[in-house]
Amino acid sequence: MPKKDQKTDMAREKDREKWMARFQVRLAMQPGVDRAVVLQAVKDVxxxxxxxxxxxxxxxxxxxxxxxxxxxxxxxADRAARAKQHNAVVDALGSVLDRTGGLAGL
Known part of the structure; x- marks a missing residue:
């Protein structure tokens, strides 16, 4: 059976892993973020x-x-702005398709 210090270390490690996982997911969702950005940020942290x-x-x-x-x-900044603009166009198109019930064959 693990000692109390080992349990504390295990809990701390699990919490660290959860923080890192959440950070990576949220980072990947930011406009303009690619694999290289995620890897650099994880390396920094x-x-x-x-x-x-x-x-x-x-x-x-x-x-x-x-x-x-x-x-x-x-x-x-320019890459983030392009990604935001692209996301806005995709969202607008999705909204139009939702309102029209989609288009046959798409």
Whole structure:
């Protein structure tokens, strides 16, 4: 049976993994974010936490909010703007299709 310290370490590790998973998902949802951006952000977070021993929540706060900050820092503004514009067009088209009941054959 694991000792109390081992249970605490296991719980801390599970919480760290949950934070990282949430961060990655939210980051990937940001406009203009690609695989390279996600990998760089994860490398930045894990490197910081490994060097300081801090939990990512302690170092970076809420994973959703930090995902927005990381995207703003790592994604070039023009690429993010193009992605936002593309998403708006896709959303508008989806809305039209929803209202018309879709188009036969699409």
């Amino acid at each position: 894990t490197g910081h936490c490994a060097g300081t021993g801090e939990h990512p929540r302690t170092a970076f706060g809420d994973p959703d909010a930090y995902a927005v900050q990381a995207a703003a820092r790592l994604v070039p």
